[in-house]
Amino acid sequence: MYTFSQLLARNILLGVVFVIVSTALSVFFLAEYTTQKHEQHQAAISAFAQQLGKSKELANVLRKSEDYSQLTINSYDGEKIYSYSNPSPGFTFPLTQPPAQKVSLSTVDLMINYQLNTSKDSLFVLKILFSLTGLIILLVVVAAQMSVRKNGKFMSAISHQIKKDLSLISSNDTEVYDDLIEIPELKTGIAEIKQLIEKQVSTSSVLEQHAYTDHLTGLDNRNRFVQYYESLREPESATKFGVLVISRCSELQTVNQIHGYHEGDNYIKNVASLIQSAVAAYRSGRLFKLSSSDFATILPNITLKEAENFANDLTQRFNEFQQSADLDSVAYTGLVYFDQTKPLGELLALVDTGISIAQTQHINAWYIQKDSEALKNTDFNQGNQNWRQEIDNVIDNQRISLLVQPIQPTTRNSKVYGEVLARFLNSNDEMLPTASFIAMAEKLDKITAVDKLIIETAINEIISKNIVDQSFGINVSARSISDEHFLIWLERKLLREASIAPRIIFEITEFGLQQNIKTSKRFIDLVHRAGSRVTVERFGVGLTSFKFFRDLKPDFIKMDSTYTRDIDDDKNNQYFLRVMVDLAHRLSITVLAESVESQEEKHTLERLFIDGCQGFYIGKPKPI
Numbered sequence: 001m002y003t004f005s006q007l008l009a010r011n012i013l014l015g016v017v018f019v020i021v022s023t024a025l026s027v028f029f030l031a032e033y034t035t036q037k038h039e040q041h042q043a044a045i046s047a048f049a050q051q052l053g054k055s056k057e058l059a060n061v062l063r064k065s066e067d068y069s070q071l072t073i074n075s076y077d078g079e080k081i082y083s084y085s086n087p088s089p090g091f092t093f094p095l096t097q098p099p100a101q102k103v104s105l106s107t108v109d110l111m112i113n114y115q116l117n118t119s120k121d122s123l124f125v126l127k128i129l130f131s132l133t134g135l136i137i138l139l140v141v142v143a144a145q146m147s148v149r150k151n152g153k154f155m156s157a158i159s160h161q162i163k164k165d166l167s168l169i170s171s172n173d174t175e176v177y178d179d180l181i182e183i184p185e186l187k188t189g190i191a192e193i194k195q196l197i198e199k200q201v202s203t204s205s206v207l208e209q210h211a212y213t214d215h216l217t218g219l220d221n222r223n224r225f226v227q228y229y230e231s232l233r234e235p236e237s238a239t240k241f242g243v244l245v246i247s248r249c250s251e252l253q254t255v256n257q258i259h260g261y262h263e264g265d266n267y268i269k270n271v272a273s274l275i276q277s278a279v280a281a282y283r284s285g286r287l288f289k290l291s292s293s294d295f296a297t298i299l300p301n302i303t304l305k306e307a308e309n310f311a312n313d314l315t316q317r318f319n320e321f322q323q324s325a326d327l328d329s330v331a332y333t334g335l336v337y338f339d340q341t342k343p344l345g346e347l348l349a350l351v352d353t354g355i356s357i358a359q360t361q362h363i364n365a366w367y368i369q370k371d372s373e374a375l376k377n378t379d380f381n382q383g384n385q386n387w388r389q390e391i392d393n394v395i396d397n398q399r400i401s402l403l404v405q406p407i408q409p410t411t412r413n414s415k416v417y418g419e420v421l422a423r424f425l426n427s428n429d430e431m432l433p434t435a436s437f438i439a440m441a442e443k444l445d446k447i448t449a450v451d452k453l454i455i456e457t458a459i460n461e462i463i464s465k466n467i468v469d470q471s472f473g474i475n476v477s478a479r480s481i482s483d484e485h486f487l488i489w490l491e492r493k494l495l496r497e498a499s500i501a502p503r504i505i506f507e508i509t510e511f512g513l514q515q516n517i518k519t520s521k522r523f524i525d526l527v528h529r530a531g532s533r534v535t536v537e538r539f540g541v542g543l544t545s546f547k548f549f550r551d552l553k554p555d556f557i558k559m560d561s562t563y564t565r566d567i568d569d570d571k572n573n574q575y576f577l578r579v580m581v582d583l584a585h586r587l588s589i590t591v592l593a594e595s596v597e598s599q600e601e602k603h604t605l606e607r608l609f610i611d612g613c614q615g616f617y618i619g620k621p622k623p624i
Helices: 004-052 056-065 119-167 184-212 222-232 252-258 261-279 304-325 344-359 371-376 382-397 434-443 447-464 484-496 510-514 517-529 546-552 571-586 599-607
Strands: 068-075 080-085 101-105 110-116 241-249 286-289 294-300 331-339 366-368 400-406 418-424 472-475 504-509 533-539 556-559 590-593
Touching: 004 056, 004 101, 004 110, 004 119, 056 068, 056 080, 056 110, 184 222, 222 286, 222 294, 222 344, 241 261, 241 304, 241 344, 252 261, 252 434, 261 286, 261 294, 261 304, 294 304, 304 331, 304 366, 331 344, 344 366, 344 382, 344 434, 382 434, 382 447, 400 447, 418 434, 418 447, 434 447, 447 472, 447 484, 484 517, 504 510, 504 517, 510 517, 510 533, 517 533, 517 546, 556 571, 571 590
Parallel strands: 331 366, 418 472, 472 504, 504 533, 533 556, 556 590
Antiparallel strands: 068 080, 068 110, 101 110, 241 294, 241 331, 286 294, 400 418
């Protein structure tokens, strides 16, 4: 669209061109006119001379008939009869002033020299040109203003048409409107813009869905949860209070280790379905997935008393699923009341404490964490205290049961073992969530005592059941191998049980060994002196060099499940494992694979010369 100044400049240029052309034409026609006038005047001079002869009357008649720049009348013998010269001939256009002329009249014995003055004609033409220029200037300004207005109306119509058409994109209105202006190019452009915007909107919707949706369950994720809770705190929100419920899947880690990650995903999806069924009874209730094992439910405008019914319903559903799925537990739930004044961080801390307390009660229990209780104990140690009591009770009363999951050798020459898995019981002989128990034991500095309990119980079981012909792997925490008292106790224990020690393999994570290389080497040397062996489990998740293994000399490495899962389809992992197996065998290290879930994975691992396989497909955990 042209601006006023642009239109004015364009029109002025056109006006200047027009004036120049007009001036050129005027000069041309004026020159033609003066030439014609000159010829006519020559004829008139001859006629006047024949009539008047040599008299001054001839000069007067000639002066009156035309305007001269100069006029001279002489006789043939050179006598000057009349002479005139115009002192101010005036303005004349170039090329329009006729040259001086000479007329000889022999019949009357006269010679006339003259030059016509065309200044009046030039002035007349000049006035016309000035008037024309002024008119053109006026027309230029008016035309520019009219063009601006016309263009403005035109562009306004186009803008309105575009806005009207584009507004249909964001609405479901299918009504067809008549176009304000019929321009094919505009229609094509708008159609292209519509396609582009629709594509961008579609892309944005997909990105938003990925950003706010959990890919496994299809539920809203933590980002949406935070966004939704903050919207409830807005003054105009219809929700003034409610209950936040968080359910924590207690067996995810165990299911992943024993049954494989596929079964772990199914476990999470089943729990999500159970909670969704319970939430469906509350019209405004919403369910979110906060993390791999945590689900959050918001029940707006519900009191804690009413929320107890929801919690009881959840526990009943979890208990039924536990029996059908053959699990030790399903999930534990914490509840907390909220209103518009409560920040989310405080609520999450409260409800986390509630979950910790629930885990120390019966299976799939729930617990309401009230504000008054939190205020009495500002460090939120109530859950910790309950766990401390439960852990002490397990240790003091040896409330532990052991399972063993076999590792199947891939060749006759491969010497492998079965991994011991510990389960802990409360005072009612109900199973405590294993992952939470270990995590709280670490947090409360009880893990060394728990490791001692597991080792001692395993050795006693081996002796009492006379299974000294088998080998067993026992997990040890990184904190325990750094504990001086634990190392002294372990060495004495293994030396006392010299016949059992060669049948025990201690498993420790790669990450745990990397925490302190010197301490790790001391632990491995101690175990080797006593006749036992060491496995580095979850191998491959760190950046450990083979110099590290050459110095520490472990007996086994157990590849992390990220390398063995779907190994039959992953060429990169196949190549990596083949290289790792070759290097490990050069160092006389036996290579094991965990989380083997299918026959295809097992056959692929055998082709890669893995020494042993462990997983749900190989064998389920059984009592020792």
